Amino acid sequence: MYQHILVPTDGSEITAKAVQAAITLAKLCGAKLTTLGVKEPFPYSAISEMQPVPPQEFFDAQERIASAHVKAVMDAAQAAGLSCQGFTVEALHPWEAITDHASKNGCDLIVMASHGRRGVAALLLGSETQKVLTHTDLPVLVVR
Numbered sequence: 001m002y003q004h005i006l007v008p009t010d011g012s013e014i015t016a017k018a019v020q021a022a023i024t025l026a027k028l029c030g031a032k033l034t035t036l037g038v039k040e041p042f043p044y045s046a047i048s049e050m051q052p053v054p055p056q057e058f059f060d061a062q063e064r065i066a067s068a069h070v071k072a073v074m075d076a077a078q079a080a081g082l083s084c085q086g087f088t089v090e091a092l093h094p095w096e097a098i099t100d101h102a103s104k105n106g107c108d109l110i111v112m113a114s115h116g117r118r119g120v121a122a123l124l125l126g127s128e129t130q131k132v133l134t135h136t137d138l139p140v141l142v143v144r
């Protein structure tokens with residue numbers, strides 16, 4: 001069925017549900033599991049000398065946070081008897097990083113969480129999951 005599953009993580013509680021679903025599915029299919037943490041780029045402004053946080057400090061903090069989220073997924077997979085590769089990437093739009101990583105690494109399923117927003121809230125806030133669904137040709141399992 002599926003041979004390589006990608007589960008992006010932001011460390012949220014709802015993402016934990018998607019991680020568990022991805023682990024269960026990977027075990028059932030005998031699939032490889034990969035996780036991805038997306039880091040925000042530095043918010044450069046026109047007044048560079050007024051930055052509240054130096055760029056390197058910001059980059060280091062983003063890497064620590066994303067790496068911790070990725071490690072949590074890898075630990076959960078290991079506890080379930082699976083190996084899991086983990087990656088962190090910087091991207092302005094997480095959905096682009098997710099779809100690019102999936103296509104470049106031969107993933108055949110993306111498992112993501114959805115916060116379940118509907119109506120105007122979904123329209124105004126947007127959704128990384130919705131954007132992944134819109135921009136990928138791969139199957140996407142959405143977990144609520």
